[in-house]
Amino acid sequence: MPGEITLIEQINDTKTEKTTIFCEVDSITQSEFEAAGQKDIKPSYKFTVWSFEYNDQTEVEYNGQRLTIYRTYQRPNEERIELYAEKRLGRR
Numbered sequence: 001m002p003g004e005i006t007l008i009e010q011i012n013d014t015k016t017e018k019t020t021i022f023c024e025v026d027s028i029t030q031s032e033f034e035a036a037g038q039k040d041i042k043p044s045y046k047f048t049v050w051s052f053e054y055n056d057q058t059e060v061e062y063n064g065q066r067l068t069i070y071r072t073y074q075r076p077n078e079e080r081i082e083l084y085a086e087k088r089l090g091r092r
């Protein structure tokens with residue numbers, strides 16, 4: 001489903017840069033959930049974005065939640081990248 005996310009880049013200890021972009025939002029598949037669970041990761045969403053808009057950010061905001069990007073996947077022969085995100089514990 002179409003959506004918007006805000007990519008968060010930590011510039012230094014006190015400064016962050018936020019960039020809001022359009023994306024496709026998907027649920028995590030059962031196989032992804034199981035694979036991530038073996039590494040004590042609790043996946044929440046998969047976001048598909050244009051590769052040129054993503055610059056190795058490690059955090060994202062979606063629907064008022066702050067999430068950590070734990071894995072990316074560059075689709076072969078495509079200009080899009082998949083971002084796999086988990087809910088951050090102890091932060092909103």
